[in-house]
Amino acid sequence: MTLSKRMFINGQWKEGKTSYKLKSPYSGEVVAEIPFSTKEDVLEAVQSAKEAQRKMKALTALERSNILEKAARLFEKQFEECALILTKENAKPLKAARGEVLRTIETYKFAAEEAKKLTGETIPMDAAKGGKGKFGFTKREPLGVIGAITPFNFPFNLVAHKLGPAFAAGNTVVLKPASQTPLSAIKTAEIFEMAGLPAGALQVVIGRGGEIGDVLVTHSDIKLITFTGSVEVGLDIKAKSGLKKTTLELGSNSAVIIDSIKDIEQVSRRCVEGAFTFSGQVCISVQRIFVRRELYKQVIEIMTRTAMDLKIGDPAEESTDVSAMILEKEAIRAEEWIKEAENAGAEILCGGKRNGSIIEPTIIANAPLHLSINCKEAFAPIVLINPYNDFEEAIRYVNDSPYGLQAGVYTESIEQAFHAIEEIEVGGVIINDIPSFRVDQMPYGGVKDSGTGREGIKYATEEMTELKLAVFNLD
Ligand code: NAP
Numbered sequence: 001m002t003l004s005k006r007m008f009i010n011g012q013w014k015e016g017k018t019s020y021k022l023k024s025p026y027s028g029e030v031v032a033e034i035p036f037s038t039k040e041d042v043l044e045a046v047q048s049a050k051e052a053q054r055k056m057k058a059l060t061a062l063e064r065s066n067i068l069e070k071a072a073r074l075f076e077k078q079f080e081e082c083a084l085i086l087t088k089e090n091a092k093p094l095k096a097a098r099g100e101v102l103r104t105i106e107t108y109k110f111a112a113e114e115a116k117k118l119t120g121e122t123i124p125m126d127a128a129k130g131g132k133g134k135f136g137f138t139k140r141e142p143l144g145v146i147g148a149i150t151p152f153n154f155p156f157n158l159v160a161h162k163l164g165p166a167f168a169a170g171n172t173v174v175l176k177p178a179s180q181t182p183l184s185a186i187k188t189a190e191i192f193e194m195a196g197l198p199a200g201a202l203q204v205v206i207g208r209g210g211e212i213g214d215v216l217v218t219h220s221d222i223k224l225i226t227f228t229g230s231v232e233v234g235l236d237i238k239a240k241s242g243l244k245k246t247t248l249e250l251g252s253n254s255a256v257i258i259d260s261i262k263d264i265e266q267v268s269r270r271c272v273e274g275a276f277t278f279s280g281q282v283c284i285s286v287q288r289i290f291v292r293r294e295l296y297k298q299v300i301e302i303m304t305r306t307a308m309d310l311k312i313g314d315p316a317e318e319s320t321d322v323s324a325m326i327l328e329k330e331a332i333r334a335e336e337w338i339k340e341a342e343n344a345g346a347e348i349l350c351g352g353k354r355n356g357s358i359i360e361p362t363i364i365a366n367a368p369l370h371l372s373i374n375c376k377e378a379f380a381p382i383v384l385i386n387p388y389n390d391f392e393e394a395i396r397y398v399n400d401s402p403y404g405l406q407a408g409v410y411t412e413s414i415e416q417a418f419h420a421i422e423e424i425e426v427g428g429v430i431i432n433d434i435p436s437f438r439v440d441q442m443p444y445g446g447v448k449d450s451g452t453g454r455e456g457i458k459y460a461t462e463e464m465t466e467l468k469l470a471v472f473n474l475d
Helices: 039-058 061-077 079-089 094-114 157-168 182-194 209-218 231-240 264-280 293-308 328-343 391-399 414-423 457-463
Strands: 007-009 012-014 018-023 030-036 134-142 145-149 172-176 202-204 222-228 245-249 255-258 288-292 347-350 362-365 382-388 406-410 428-431 465-473
Touching: 007 039, 007 182, 030 182, 039 134, 039 145, 039 172, 039 202, 039 209, 061 079, 061 094, 061 157, 061 182, 079 094, 079 182, 094 157, 094 457, 145 157, 145 209, 157 172, 157 182, 157 222, 157 457, 172 182, 172 209, 182 202, 209 222, 209 231, 222 231, 222 457, 231 245, 245 457, 255 264, 255 391, 264 293, 264 382, 288 293, 288 391, 293 347, 293 362, 293 382, 328 347, 328 362, 328 382, 382 391, 391 414, 406 414, 414 428, 457 465
Parallel strands: 145 172, 145 222, 172 202, 222 245, 255 288, 255 406, 288 382, 362 382, 406 428
Antiparallel strands: 007 012, 007 202, 018 030, 134 465, 347 362
């Protein structure tokens, strides 16, 4: 019997007037029957979230922290079930799925801590001529209702990056997960219900972004849209959201420079991990590698050997490294980009083939830099490796991109490391590791087309508050 799920509005589980069959990207099997929220459902969700705002604001910092802490503990208890949800709805291999659930738990724990740290400051009012006899301080207040729109690729942890800071600061949330990954959002709502979150503080509406996403983006009662997803949708949201705040965490074609290293085997293997984990469907996946010419042959030899050892298969199997991409049409697009590179004279060192939604881990060498595979976001298990002669040239290659999320630089020179930090146009420079490195409390976000605003619990919590000033006239 097909599992039938419901949306979550005003603390109630609600059927939809219509529904769709959620299919596994790997097997095509129907995983669940999912309701479509209508525009009216979304409007009801926003209204309920607005009404629940008073209850949320009335909670003490300790109470908000305890709810988040309890949610983290419930995720721990349902750890394996959550990992299996990921294998089903987005074909994330079990090893990577467990890693995501572990991070989700940590994200909620950081949020539980952050709830206790929201502070303002005293303002030295009498530093101004007109400020004598005045005492001023600031406090942080919740914004109100937050609209959260999330992508398919980390459906537990990227939802946690919206809900954790929102609840830490006392906001309520209307969440619209990606249509392909509603099960993780529904499980998250079940967990928060069990954790004692006030009814109405979290709403989960489900449906196609272009249809119900717009309702959230344009609704005047929503004070901030926090969005993670593609540049195209990010631009659309920015154009439609008017004066409301927006946090946009968008795509990238992340690069790594390998200049001087002690352990070439370890670094090359790490690049394989960064390029092919979850079939490269990671916003900071390693897509472009620039290697000092003297090291180039050795790096491509180790990377090719390591990539060919990766096991392709069923995401629910313990040993699987690479599985299906989210949609067959994305795999077809990736295959076309590989062919374009081949036709332009690049060497396909391994992979390059497609089987349905699966693209083999593909390493491309000596690709001309004007190709799609270099200039656009691949979001597929494909990595390019090109040699360079001097460090400045490598920095130029990294910066020659519309994106700027994170970059990795391997160097044994402290001067070069500082120079790279200064010159590379990204939100985060990772020295001696790949750009895919992320822990959940660090500030995270991009420049250029990679977005605006920062996540990482402390930073997102601040974005989800309004600064209020109070002044006492003591004269
Ligand atoms: P997407 O197609 O942009 O979708 C993201 C979310 O937006 C989904 O919930 C989607 O709903 C919704 N949406 C689609 N059209 C919309 C519209 N017109 N108005 C409002 N919402 C709309 O992205 P994706 O394919 O799920 O995720 C991959 C992208 O996310 C990549 O570009 C990746 O780099 C980026 N990403 C960035 C980060 C980061 O932190 N910077 C992290 C992860 C992923 P439907 O599913 O119903 O279409």
